[in-house]
Amino acid sequence: MASSQELPKNYDFAEVEERWRSTWRDEDHYFDRNSKKPQFVIDTPPPYPTGNFHIGNALNWCYIDFFARYKRMKGFNVMFPQGWDCHGLPTEVKVEELNNITKNDVSREEFRRLCRELTEKNIGLMRITLRKMAFSTDWSNEYVTMQPKYYGKTQLSFLRMLASGYIYQSEHPVNYCTRCETAIAFAEVAYDDRETQLNYFDFDGVEIATTRPELLAACVAIAVHPDDGRYRELKGRTMKVPLFGHNVPVVLDEAVDPAFGSGAVMICTFGDKQDVHWWKQHNLALRKAIDRQGRMTEIAGKYKGLNTTECRTAILAEMKTQDILKRQEKLAQRVGACWRCKTPIEILSERQWFVKIKPKEIADAAHQISWYPEHMLRRMENWVDQMEWDWCISRQRIFATPIPVWFCKKCGEMTVPEDKDLPVDPTQVSPKHPCKKCGSTEFNGEVDVLDTWMDSSISVLNVTGWDGSGTPPFFPAQIRPQGHDIIRTWAFYTILRSVALTGQKPWNEILVNGMVLGEDGFKMSKSRGNIIVPEEIVSKYGADALRQWGAMGAATGSDIMFNWNDVVAASRFQTKMWNITKFALIQLEKEGFEPEAQITALADRWLLVRLSDTVEQVSNALEAYQFDVALKAIREFAWDVLADNYIELVKGRLYKSDESRKGACLALHTAFDALCRLLAPFTPYFAEECYSHLSPGNSVHKQPWVAFTYDDDAARLEGNLLVQVVAEVRKYKHDAGLALNAPLGKVTIYAPHTVNDEGDTGRTLNADVHWRTDVAKLDRVITGIDFNRSAIGPTFRKQAQAFMAAITTLSPEQLANPPKTIMLEGTETAVPENTFTPKYSYMEEGAQVDVITVGDVILTIAKA
RNA sequence: GGGCUUGUGGUCUAGUUGGUUAUGACGUCGCCCUUACACGGCGGAGGUCACCGGUUCGAAUCCGGUCAGGCCCA
Numbered sequence: 050m051a052s053s054q055e056l057p058k059n060y061d062f063a064e065v066e067e068r069w070r071s072t073w074r075d076e077d078h079y080f081d082r083n084s085k086k087p088q089f090v091i092d093t094p095p096p097y098p099t100g101n102f103h104i105g106n107a108l109n110w111c112y113i114d115f116f117a118r119y120k121r122m123k124g125f126n127v128m129f130p131q132g133w134d135c136h137g138l139p140t141e142v143k144v145e146e147l148n149n150i151t152k153n154d155v156s157r158e159e160f161r162r163l164c165r166e167l168t169e170k171n172i173g174l175m176r177i178t179l180r181k182m183a184f185s186t187d188w189s190n191e192y193v194t195m196q197p198k199y200y201g202k203t204q205l206s207f208l209r210m211l212a213s214g215y216i217y218q219s220e221h222p223v224n225y226c227t228r229c230e231t232a233i234a235f236a237e238v239a240y241d242d243r244e245t246q247l248n249y250f251d252f253d254g255v256e257i258a259t260t261r262p263e264l265l266a267a268c269v270a271i272a273v274h275p276d277d278g279r280y281r282e283l284k285g286r287t288m289k290v291p292l293f294g295h296n297v298p299v300v301l302d303e304a305v306d307p308a309f310g311s312g313a314v315m316i317c318t319f320g321d322k323q324d325v326h327w328w329k330q331h332n333l334a335l336r337k338a339i340d341r342q343g344r345m346t347e348i349a350g351k352y353k354g355l356n357t358t359e360c361r362t363a364i365l366a367e368m369k370t371q372d373i374l375k376r377q378e379k380l381a382q383r384v385g386a387c388w389r390c391k392t393p394i395e396i397l398s399e400r401q402w403f404v405k406i407k408p409k410e411i412a413d414a415a416h417q418i419s420w421y422p423e424h425m426l427r428r429m430e431n432w433v434d435q436m437e438w439d440w441c442i443s444r445q446r447i448f449a450t451p452i453p454v455w456f457c458k459k460c461g462e463m464t465v466p467e468d469k470d471l472p473v474d475p476t477q478v479s480p481k482h483p484c485k486k487c488g489s490t491e492f493n494g495e496v497d498v499l500d501t502w503m504d505s506s507i508s509v510l511n512v513t514g515w516d517g518s519g520t521p522p523f524f525p526a527q528i529r530p531q532g533h534d535i536i537r538t539w540a541f542y543t544i545l546r547s548v549a550l551t552g553q554k555p556w557n558e559i560l561v562n563g564m565v566l567g568e569d570g571f572k573m574s575k576s577r578g579n580i581i582v583p584e585e586i587v588s589k590y591g592a593d594a595l596r597q598w599g600a601m602g603a604a605t606g607s608d609i610m611f612n613w614n615d616v617v618a619a620s621r622f623q624t625k626m627w628n629i630t631k632f633a634l635i636q637l638e639k640e641g642f643e644p645e646a647q648i649t650a651l652a653d654r655w656l657l658v659r660l661s662d663t664v665e666q667v668s669n670a671l672e673a674y675q676f677d678v679a680l681k682a683i684r685e686f687a688w689d690v691l692a693d694n695y696i697e698l699v700k701g702r703l704y705k706s707d708e709s710r711k712g713a714c715l716a717l718h719t720a721f722d723a724l725c726r727l728l729a730p731f732t733p734y735f736a737e738e739c740y741s742h743l744s745p746g747n748s749v750h751k752q753p754w755v756a757f758t759y760d761d762d763a764a765r766l767e768g769n770l771l772v773q774v775v776a777e778v779r780k781y782k783h784d785a786g787l788a789l790n791a792p793l794g795k796v797t798i799y800a801p802h803t804v805n806d807e808g809d810t811g812r813t814l815n816a817d818v819h820w821r822t823d824v825a826k827l828d829r830v831i832t833g834i835d836f837n838r839s840a841i842g843p844t845f846r847k848q849a850q851a852f853m854a855a856i857t858t859l860s861p862e863q864l865a866n867p868p869k870t871i872m873l874e875g876t877e878t879a880v881p882e883n884t885f886t887p888k889y890s891y892m893e894e895g896a897q898v899d900v901i902t903v904g905d906v907i908l909t910i911a912k913a
Numbered sequence: 914g915g916g917c918u919u920g921u922g923g924u925c926u927a928g929u930u931g932g933u934u935a936u937g938a939c940g941u942c943g944c945c946c947u948u949a950c951a952c953g954g955c956g957g958a959g960g961u962c963a964c965c966g967g968u969u970c971g972a973a974u975c976c977g978g979u980c981a982g983g984c985c986c987a
Contacts, residue, residue: 056949058949058950059952240986240987383987424917424918425917427916427917427918428916428917428984428985428986430916431915431916431917431985431986432985432986435986435987533984533985534984534985536985537985537986563984564983564984566983570982570983601926601938602925602926603925603926604926604927607918607919608918608919608983608984610925612924612925612939614924614925614938614939614940615925615926615938615939617939617952618938618939620952621952621953623952624950624952624953625949625950625952625953627949627950628949628950628952628953629949629950630949631949631950632949632950633949634949635949636949677926677927678927681927681936681937684937685937692949692950693954693955696949697954700947700948704948776955779955779956780955780956782955783943783944783945783955783956783957784956786944788944788945788947789944789945789947789954789955789956790945790947815947835933836933837932837933838932838933838970838971839932839933840932841932841970841971842931842932842969842970842971843932843970845970846969846970847969847970848970849970849971850970850971851970852970853970
């Protein structure tokens, strides 16, 4: 045990956190592939390397670290990997911005190099934050999706799913961002409210309303509702498209809303998802009026080359000139936009690569996983239920995993590389063998690349050791922690890919965390100016305080508002604990503690039984990932039970030097040691610092989880009563205008059992305290009745109110000595025990006394 | 429009297998510098548990409806 002289008066979190950070060793957190311990593999989220580890990430990582550390102490072989999901548009856009270029200004290889460099730099910055926050990362299992080692696996997974028929290519309408010049998946479409114009114009004699006149050139049909009387004569007709002159059929479809616009609608390829639906349903022609850059094609005739906005203006002007534009109305509309750049998406028909979505397979696997909180499973079910199109995985970008296939220049046959040649970039190298079909050696490498989710959806396969064959050695992982915002993407795609590649669910459990909102209750955003970054909190109050905020801010799974108050409260708890530490160490080093000492005093037994209760509560809460419940129980035990009550009770005994001191020291040591361990997962720096003084040279993080149990129901009951007695006397002093340490004279406590308090009560109250078990000789006056409703209700049901009314009418003598039966609504009814207690006030004969009752206990305080 | 979710003192929050006086933090008011701690201790004030109705002897808790917020989707 360290000398308490060494303990500084104040806890300096900056100094302590820095010191332990430079002392701890990474190897202590490595997953042991040869261990006999049960495994606990965590499929951690690989963040996008923006350079800033934001507070939402911090919350998620806090949760991960809490249970990673807990599971290690419980004897599990824990893997807490750290991944980086590198590929994708934001980095490409950033590189274009920083270098003032576009992706077409330099070679693909050069552009990729710039992206890799920026990503490396950003990862470096984020690693620093991770270390500051004391996450027990397994750095031997770090993975970076842009490195060949990883994207080789992405390519291997692509080839496996291509071979098994999950992946195919086809021409199909896809969501397309014309700014990013790439196809995107439905999961990447965000919807925005906009106000637009609904234009009514004359279409070959019929009035049509459209929000997108620029698509007139792509019009392939007119649709009306089959029962709409206004258009009965249109059936079977073809109509001439204004301005462009091509003929289109009229189709009947029940999905047309006769109340919207004029009730007649033009179908274009493609204005929206509904157009795609009708186009398929009625086997219509395909007219591509917009190209990949968002410009009008030849089909648009003289409008060719204009962008869609320019084209819309031009066509509306032309309609006015020809006097076919009737009127315009404002219309509130929801527009799909690219979630990265907010540009409204177009639906273009392109040759793309797709992954087949098999909803039942995914739903079945999702149901085999335990969801925390449970209701998050609903979100997955809803998403699975409404999937209409397959997953479009090809992107027309550069910084991403290349699609590893070639096409024969002569015959078009597809060639794929062998496993051992992965990773490959088919635009840089050629196949090793000539075309199987025609023998040609001329190939075109696929220039499309893969959706980033193709990388990250195999994170679990990567960390569990997948090599392309069968089930990986550590599969499935024990848990997936992630936010509810990416259930429809990361969770969905991961389940899909695990089932496709291994036939099994990816994890046993999934823990879903909420979103972090700003102090004003809104989502954090630059425009609101309510962004708080983890670094700021760490520098002001320390990582441990931030971690406590993460645990306590809200129940697991619900959104959590950032709140400086909670951080300050967390920091104050550490101050309190630090003072407890100083007190404990000073007392323990005085004469040392004896592990074999006898625990006999009520206060000591009470402390231990309350500790035992706390350990059980905290352990149960952690098993259920209820971090708020766990930390709250720890704080309550430390602050309320140990500091405010136990220490105050036994102080006098500790200042003495006799046998009764030893029990208190043992109890104090036991509680303090346990507290350090309980706090270790939550506040790793602080717990380590405290423990290092109790047990120099040993790390609390290498200790087993607390296994302390102490069974003593009587101590819990009587100790709680003792604490209440002390509180009541304090209140009595307060009400009497006395200082809390003012001497009180003779106090007699009539308790139902013999209490061995070793004089604690008397010293605490500064009074001459006498415990007695006989009946107080007092005159008592009944002032009321306490009913025990939880006993009365089940017994009397509908007669409960009547029963209580009847008891109220009894005389004081009868209340003191209740009759066996009572008349209730004309029936003689038994009076059960424990249904009520008379409320007494007492007068002691011959002496002026004040009387306090606490449950079964009666106190008399002699008046001075 | 649909699904999920939430509504508790001034603010944030616990509590929903129905049961005596609804938890804690911050703030606020009063007393106290008692040899671990004034970054502390003790005590107080402050709530029709969103609203309406139902079930029940008894509802913050269960059921139905209304209003309001959040998220996801159409």
